[in-house]
Structures are given as C-alpha cells and as structure tokens.
Amino acid sequence: MKKIQSEDDLIKFIKRKSCSPKSPYGIGDDAALLKAAPNCVITTDFLVEGVDFKKGEDPKGIGRKVLGMNLSDLAAMGAEPGQALLYAAFPKKNSISSWRRFLKGWNELAKKYKVSLIGGDLSQADRWMIGAVCIGTVKKGKLFTRSKARNGDLLFVTGKLGGSILRKHLNFEPRVRESLFLRENFPVSSCIDLSDGLGLDLPRLLQSSRKGARIQLDQIPISQDAKRLSDKAGKSLIERAFQDGEDFELLFTLSPQYEKKLMQRWRKRFNTPLTMIGDITAKRKIECFIKNQKRSFPQTLWKGFDHFQ
Amino acid sequence: MKKIQSEDDLIKFIKRKSCSPKSPYGIGDDAALLKAAPNCVITTDFLVEGVDFKKGEDPKGIGRKVLGMNLSDLAAMGAEPGQALLYAAFPKKNSISSWRRFLKGWNELAKKYKVSLIGGDLSQADRWMIGAVCIGTVKKGKLFTRSKARNGDLLFVTGKLGGSILRKHLNFEPRVRESLFLRENFPVSSCIDLSDGLGLDLPRLLQSSRKGARIQLDQIPISQDAKRLSDKAGKSLIERAFQDGEDFELLFTLSPQYEKKLMQRWRKRFNTPLTMIGDITAKRKIECFIKNQKRSFPQTLWKGFDHFQ
Numbered sequence: 001m002k003k004i005q006s007e008d009d010l011i012k013f014i015k016r017k018s019c020s021p022k023s024p025y026g027i028g029d030d031a032a033l034l035k036a037a038p039n040c041v042i043t044t045d046f047l048v049e050g051v052d053f054k055k056g057e058d059p060k061g062i063g064r065k066v067l068g069m070n071l072s073d074l075a076a077m078g079a080e081p082g083q084a085l086l087y088a089a090f091p092k093k094n095s096i097s098s099w100r101r102f103l104k105g106w107n108e109l110a111k112k113y114k115v116s117l118i119g120g121d122l123s124q125a126d127r128w129m130i131g132a133v134c135i136g137t138v139k140k141g142k143l144f145t146r147s148k149a150r151n152g153d154l155l156f157v158t159g160k161l162g163g164s165i166l167r168k169h170l171n172f173e174p175r176v177r178e179s180l181f182l183r184e185n186f187p188v189s190s191c192i193d194l195s196d197g198l199g200l201d202l203p204r205l206l207q208s209s210r211k212g213a214r215i216q217l218d219q220i221p222i223s224q225d226a227k228r229l230s231d232k233a234g235k236s237l238i239e240r241a242f243q244d245g246e247d248f249e250l251l252f253t254l255s256p257q258y259e260k261k262l263m264q265r266w267r268k269r270f271n272t273p274l275t276m277i278g279d280i281t282a283k284r285k286i287e288c289f290i291k292n293q294k295r296s297f298p299q300t301l302w303k304g305f306d307h308f309q
Numbered sequence: 310m311k312k313i314q315s316e317d318d319l320i321k322f323i324k325r326k327s328c329s330p331k332s333p334y335g336i337g338d339d340a341a342l343l344k345a346a347p348n349c350v351i352t353t354d355f356l357v358e359g360v361d362f363k364k365g366e367d368p369k370g371i372g373r374k375v376l377g378m379n380l381s382d383l384a385a386m387g388a389e390p391g392q393a394l395l396y397a398a399f400p401k402k403n404s405i406s407s408w409r410r411f412l413k414g415w416n417e418l419a420k421k422y423k424v425s426l427i428g429g430d431l432s433q434a435d436r437w438m439i440g441a442v443c444i445g446t447v448k449k450g451k452l453f454t455r456s457k458a459r460n461g462d463l464l465f466v467t468g469k470l471g472g473s474i475l476r477k478h479l480n481f482e483p484r485v486r487e488s489l490f491l492r493e494n495f496p497v498s499s500c501i502d503l504s505d506g507l508g509l510d511l512p513r514l515l516q517s518s519r520k521g522a523r524i525q526l527d528q529i530p531i532s533q534d535a536k537r538l539s540d541k542a543g544k545s546l547i548e549r550a551f552q553d554g555e556d557f558e559l560l561f562t563l564s565p566q567y568e569k570k571l572m573q574r575w576r577k578r579f580n581t582p583l584t585m586i587g588d589i590t591a592k593r594k595i596e597c598f599i600k601n602q603k604r605s606f607p608q609t610l611w612k613g614f615d616h617f618q
Contacts, residue, residue: 002405007431013405014395017412018419018426025427032427036391036446037346042427044353044442048398048434082345086323089357089438092616096311096322103326110327117327118334118341118351121440122316124616125357129398129438131430133353137345307401307432 006306008204028208029145030076030193031136039137043073045195046087046131051307053170055127059098061170062130063105069195070134071113071174072248076193078144078183079136081113081176086132089125102130113176142183144191144252146208153189153253153280155213156262158272161198161247162226162240169246178272179250186262191252196305199242201251203286203302209253212285215278217295238301245305253280315615317513337517338454339385339502340445348446352382354504355396355440360616362479364436368407370479371439372414378504379443380422380483381557385502387453387492388445390422390485395441398434411439422485451492453500453561455517462498462562462589464522465571467581470507470556471535471549478555487581488559495571500561505614508551510560512595512611518562521594524587526604547610554614562589 004010011027020026024033024041031043047066049055067084074081086106090098110117115134158175175193182188192205198220206213217238226240235243254262259276266274281287288297313319320336329335333342333350340352356375358364376393383390395415399407419426424443467484484502491497501514507529515522526547535549544552563571568585575583590596597606 004401004403004405004408010405010408010431013408014412014426014429017409018416020426026425027428029428032392032394034346034349034392034444035425036444037343037349040343040346040349042351042394042442042444044394044396044428045430046396046398046432048432048438050435051398051433083341083343085341085351085353085442087353087355087440089355089360092313094313096313096319099313099319099322100326103323107327116335116344117323117329119336119338119353121354122319122616123355123357124360125436125438126359127434129357129434131396133351133394133442135343135345135351 023147024143024145030073031079040135041074041077041079041138042133042135043070044131044133045069045073046129049128059102060105063102064108065170066130066132067106067109067115068172068174069248070132071109071176072193072195074134074136075175075179075250076144076191077136077138078142078179078188078191079138080180081115081134081136083116083118083135084132086117086120088130089123090128091126092124109174139183144188146190146192146205149190149205149209149211149253149280151211151280151282152256154256154259154276155251155253155278155280157221157249157251157275157277159247159249160221160223160273161194161249162244163223163229164225164244164246166225166228168225172248174248175250175272178270181269182252185265186254186258189253189255191250194247194249194251195245197243197245198251199301199303200306205251206286210284212281212283213278214281214287214289216289218290219275219277221273221275242301243303332456333452333454339382340388349444350383350386350388350447351442351444352379353440353442354378354382355438358437368411369414372411373417374479375439375441376415376418376424377481377483378557379441380418380485381502381504383443383445384484384488384559385453385500386445386447387451387488387497387500388447389489390424390443390445392425392427392444393441395426395429397439398432399437400435401433448492453497455499455501455514458499458514458518458520458562458589460520460589460591461565463565463568463585464560464562464587464589466530466558466560466584466586468556468558469530469532469582470503470558471553472532472538473534473553473555475534475537477534481557483557484559487579490578491561494574495563495567498562498564500559503556503558503560504554506552506554507560508610508612509615514560515595519593521590521592522587523590523596523598525598527599528584528586530582530584551610552612
C-alpha cells in the first residue's frame with residue numbers, strides 16, 4: 001500500500017506500467033504529438049473546486065483559466081491553437097446562468113486565439129471538476145520540447161513570477177503569441193510552461209535535457225503581487241517566485257548568439273517582459289548566484305506546487 | 310436562474326454559445342474530426358465515483374471501463390483506435406496499488422486494441438473522477454456519423470440490451486472490430502453507440518438525420534441480465550432494453566440491399582449478435598410494432614440514462 005509521494009512519481013509509475021511511447025509522441029512534455037498526424041499536438045488540464053479554486057468563485061474566471069492553462073501548454077510546444085474539447089462534472093442544482101458566465105470566460109480566450117469547441121463530456125458530481133483538451137498545430141522541425149537544452153544555452157523567462165493567487169491565476173494571458181513569434185524567428189532549444197512554479201518546472205526541463213543550470217537569483221523577475229504577499233507572510237520574495245505556481249509563463253533556452261537579436265525584436269513586439277535568468281551547464285545540478293557570487297540555497301527552494309504533497 | 314433540464318439541452322446551449330463548427334468537425338457525434346488532421350477523430354468520456362460507479366469498486370473494472378467507453382465512441386465513428394490521454398482526480402490518501410489495479414484494467418483493452426497512452430493530467434479531489442481522451446483514425450469517405458440515415462434504411466443493433474448494471478457496464482467489449490469490419494465492407498449510412506440506452510440514443514440518431522423509424526419491439530435483443538433484473542423489479546423487459554443504458558453496443562443504419570450479405574458475413578466472423586430491429590422513415594416520429602401490429606407505447610419509453618434528470 002505504497003503512498004503516492006508526488007505527481008511526478010505517479011506519472012513515472014503510470015508511464016512505466018502503460019508502455020507509453022517516447023516523448024514527443026508520449027508522456028514527458030507539455031503536450032504530445034499525434035502519431036497519425038505529426039503536425040498536431042494534444043494536451044489536457046482540469047480544475048477541481050476546493051482544490052484549484054474556491055467554491056463560489058465566479059465561473060467566468062474558471063472558464064478563462066480552464067482554456068488558458070491548456071493554451072499555455074500548447075505555447076510551451078510552439079503550437080498554434082486549433083480545437084478544444086470541454087469536460088465537466090458539476091452539481092445537478094447548477095443553473096444555466098453559471099454556464100453562461102463560464103462560457104463568457106472561455107470565449108474571451110477562444111475568440112482571441114481562434115479555438116473551436118468540438119465536443120466533450122458532461123456529468124454530475126457534488127462539486128465542480130472541469131477541464132479542457134486542446135489540439136494545436138506545429139511546424140516540422142519547429143516543435144519545442146523539454147529535452148533539447150544544450151550546454152551554454154541561455155535560460156529565458158517571460159513575464160514576472162510569484163503571487164499569482166492574488167489575481168493572475170484567473171486572468172493570466174497564455175503566451176501563445178510569444179511562442180509563435182519564437183517559433184518563427186529563433187531556434188528555441190527547449191521550452192516548458194511554468195504551471196507549478198520555477199522550483200518544480202526548471203528541474204523538470206533540466207532532467208528531460210539531462211543538464212544542469214546556473215541561475216542568477218537577482219535576475220529573477222518578481223511580480224508586484226509576490227511583493228504584496230511577501231509583505232504579509234513569512235515567505236521570501238525568491239521563495240514566492242520559485243514556489244507559488246500558476247505563473248503560466250514560458251521558460252525556454254536559446255543559444256547565446258541570438259540573445260541580442262531576441263531582446264531587440266522582443267521589445268519592439270511585446271509588452272510582456274522577457275528576462276535572461278541563467279545558463280545551461282553539463283553538470284547535472286542547479287547552482288545559484290547573486291551578483292555573480294555563488295550562494296547556497298536550501299533544497300526546499302526546489303519545489304513548487306504539487307497536488308500530492 | 311434557469312435549471313438545467315437535460316444533458317442534451319445543456320449541450321445545445323453550450324454549442325450555441327461557443328460557435329461550435331458543424332458536425333463532423335464540431336459537437337453532434339460520438340467523436341469529432343480534427344480540422345488540421347481530417348484523418349483523425351477525437352472523443353472524451355469520464356466517470357465520477359458515487360455517480361457512475363460505487364465507492365470501493367475494484368479499480369481494475371474502472372480502468373477497463375474508462376478506456377472502453379471512449380473506444381466505443383471511436384467505434385461509433387468507424388475509427389481505428391490510436392492514442393489516449395488519461396486524466397484523474399482522486400483522494401490524496403490513495404495508494405499506488407489502486408493505480409496498479411486501474412492500469413491492469415486499462416491495459417487489457419489498450420493492448421488488445423493497440424492504444425498508446427501519451428499524456429494526461431492528475432490532481433486530487435475527495436472522490437475519484439477519471440476520464441480518457443481517445444484519438445482514432447478514419448478513412449476518407451468511410452466516416453460514420455449520426456446524420457446520414459436515409460428513408461428505407463434498416464436499423465441494426467449489435468449485442469443484447471439492458472441489465473448492464475449487473476455486470477456488463479464494467480466488462481463490456483467495445484465494438485471496435487465490428488466497426489472496422491463494417492467500415493471496410495458496407496456503406497453504413499449512420500451510426501451511434503448505445504451509451505445512454507436505446508430510448509435516448511435512437512432519438513438522437515433520428516434527430517441528427519431528420520428522420521423517423523418503425524421499431525419492431527419483438528425483435529429487440531434483450532440480455533439475460535435484463536431478464537434477471539426484471540424478475541425482481543417492476544420494470545418490463547422492453548423498458549430495461551430501452552432505458553438501462555451503458556450497453557455500449559452499436560446502432561447503425563444500412564440500405565436493405567446489403568441485409569443478406571451483412572448477416573451472412575457477420576455470422577461467419579463474429580460471435581457478437583447482430584439484429585435488425587426496424588427501418589427508417591421520412592415521418593419524423595417513432596412508431597412501434599409487435600409482430601407487425603402497430604402498438605402505442607408510453608412516451609416514457611423514450612428516455613434513457615440522463616445525468617441531469
């Protein structure tokens with residue numbers, strides 16, 4: 001009766017027992033390639049009332065988030081959104097007006113990113129559980145995965161991290177446009193979306209690529225909301241940036257020769273911040289620096305949001 | 310605060326509000342075609358503990374059923390199974406051994422029908438909610454939908470109906486092989502899988518095709534388990550066959566010119582029963598017959614399992 005230690009452990013167990021094919025056609029990236037249609041990737045993510053959002057939350061925010069988190073997974077693969085399925089279990093006594101609000105939030109992103117709803121499944125339960133499946137298209141040779149970071153590549157992150165529970169977790173902008181811009185213009189070597197926090201998602205990317213990294217802690221972009229929260233609670237700003245989760249930003253690697261060009265073109269095109277936070281190394285560990293001085297940090301920094309811890 | 314009257318009503322509402330494209334690229338069939346890969350169809354179905362199965366049920370049966378009901382949807386489209394995603398929310402205290410049992414059931418069908426697991430999502434909740442997404446491949450011009458039944462076509466049903474709650478709902482065989490045999494050999498004009506019972510799914514097929522039907526009630530194949538249940542409860546055998554749901558059989562239409570050939574070839578190939586139960590008419594209503602004598606039947610026959618009624 002071995003207990004489940006973490007989400008990643010359970011995923012490994014399922015992968016082993018189910019003979020999943022190798023990534024990118026199997027488990028191990030933010031989305032998986034279809035074998036019968038290698039121009040398509042597919043992903044699913046869902047939310048549970050009482051775990052991922054509070055009872056009584058405005059369904060509009062939930063609708064936006066359910067689609068947004070799946071679009072964020074597509075962005076992590078360099079995929080253009082196309083179609084979606086919607087599945088939901090919810091209390092019988094629910095009214096059409098909750099669904100109207102839900103679809104209002106969903107449609108905000110569906111219209112912006114041209115996502116058609118093509119099917120799904122509905123059932124009842126004593127609390128809401130609601131998810132989406134998204135299918136996106138990728139270009140040959142331009143698929144982003146977690147596994148191809150190279151020594152010397154620079155690590156970039158979009159947006160600002162931490163404190164998402166205050167607002168951003170319900171109204172974040174999935175980095176679809178940023179991802180498509182990168183795909184068209186730069187040979188991104190690896191990418192992941194920050195759904196569980198830099199503290200969990202950076203190690204996931206490095207593990208997939210069998211690499212390590214040097215992280216410049218003073219370069220980590222920290223959100224205003226992380227600062228607001230840190231003022232009240234005992235957590236440091238850097239802990240918030242690493243552990244809060246639900247940033248839905250992109251973390252990606254790129255050869256240093258493109259740094260200047262990337263920064264110039266990005267600033268002209270997007271308001272979304274883009275920050276270089278470190279580089280990839282051959283030693284399979286993460287080293288931290290502040291103003292180029294090596295610092296040791298508690299291992300507890302290297303965790304984020306895990307549903308089973 | 311309008312209450313939700315039925316699953317079909319809510320689906321119509323969602324379809325209208327979300328500008329879903331027309332079937333088969335949108336909502337309205339057992340699976341939907343991918344726009345970027347029109348050789349692929351996709352479907353999702355999930356189960357909720359306490360609604361679709363009892364707490365304490367052997368996870369092996371659940372694993373088999375979750376995949377099986379999605380494969381049944383693919384079969385309804387004439388699609389060959391390929392890949393799957395798995396999503397689940399479950400209590401934190403759950404052990405690896407439940408997952409081992411679950412995957413044992415899942416793998417029974419995954420191996421038989423060559424389905425690779427390529428991704429998914431995991432989270433916690435106070436009770437199990439578990440679903441799958443399946444992707445299958447179709448052949449050009451050989452996609453089955455609900456909407457193309459023609460006047461004079463005969464209505465066929467595989468297997469035997471009713472009483473699935475006793476055993477079959479956890480160990481049914483999705484009609485994948487039967488569907489592929491039909492696709493290769495006969496111009497099936499419409500098809501649906503019987504997940505909610507003939508009483509709901511036959512009207513769905515007829516509504517999609519804008520047709521009616523004459524049903525020979527004495528021809529409806531009734532399962533032994535329906536008979537066992539009817540002995541104990543007040544329901545008639547025909548009510549069980551129409552309303553019990555979770556038969557996971559195929560209901561399809563075919564021009565009468567193929568009847569003889571179909572029956573001959575089917576019997577040589579499958580042990581699965583195949584029964585002709587009626588024919589399609591232009592008048593948009595369902596008429597019932599017993600030994601060719603018209604009978605009137607209560608409207609209540611025309612319902613099946615609905616999560617919201």
